[in-house]
Amino acid sequence: MDALQVPTLAALGEDQTAGRTCVWGEEPLTLESAVDLGERVAEDGRWFPRACRNCTSLRAHRAMLDHGTHCPLCASAATAAHCTVGRGLYRLQRACRR
Incomplete structure (x- = not known):
């Protein structure tokens, strides 16, 4: 997806x-x-x-929240850093807010 x-x-x-x-x-x-x-x-x-940038930041934030509710890696703070999708969405959202 x-x-x-x-x-x-x-x-x-x-x-x-x-x-x-x-x-x-x-x-x-x-x-x-x-x-x-x-x-x-x-x-x-x-x-x-x-x-x-504005729409991308908003969509990346929404996707990050949605992804985090379904991803077993993102469910735990200990393993969240290992999820490339969650990490990528976070970085995209942050980069577009600058």
């Missing part, structure tokens, strides 16, 4: 699929403000969604 779920390619507008606006909030993006969400594969081919 993808921790940061983005809308389907078919549900997005042209500016969103082209990376000119946020996939979640439609805010205009620049090279400095955009967060690359990684390559995705859709029926129509590959695409590279981008989002604004």
